[in-house]
Amino acid sequence: MSKALEKATYFMAKGQRFCIELDISEAIESWYIENQGAYPGCDDFHSAKSKHSRIYITNYTTFNHCFDCSPKWWLFFSPCWMMSAPCYFSFRRLTCKDLRVNMKADVTSQSFYSQYRDSVHYFCSMC
Numbered sequence: 001m002s003k004a005l006e007k008a009t010y011f012m013a014k015g016q017r018f019c020i021e022l023d024i025s026e027a028i029e030s031w032y033i034e035n036q037g038a039y040p041g042c043d044d045f046h047s048a049k050s051k052h053s054r055i056y057i058t059n060y061t062t063f064n065h066c067f068d069c070s071p072k073w074w075l076f077f078s079p080c081w082m083m084s085a086p087c088y089f090s091f092r093r094l095t096c097k098d099l100r101v102n103m104k105a106d107v108t109s110q111s112f113y114s115q116y117r118d119s120v121h122y123f124c125s126m127c
Helices: 002-013 025-034 071-076 078-095 111-126
Strands: 018-023 054-058 097-102
Touching: 002 018, 002 097, 071 078
Parallel strands: 018 097
Antiparallel strands: 018 054
């Protein structure tokens, strides 16, 4: 992350636009997996999957992820995707420096939720 911040400082000093994208999906997912036993009755990992958890630091606009899709969607939306995606990617590359950082962090359990475990279990069992 420090390299991305250094690059952003450099781009800002040169008067260029930048966008740092911090993807914290993996950190949230590892925290959830480690604390899975903290909420008995609510643990449905497949419905609580953390995708696209991003934080942006920018002096321009955020990167539009509408073209991030699987190949089966490329085939389905082929004419539209083939016309618009290259234009957007070219425009974005010319106007902004995008920096992507995948945040990976060590996860530690905290005892803060232990005092609320019974009330959370009660609330989740009502769902």
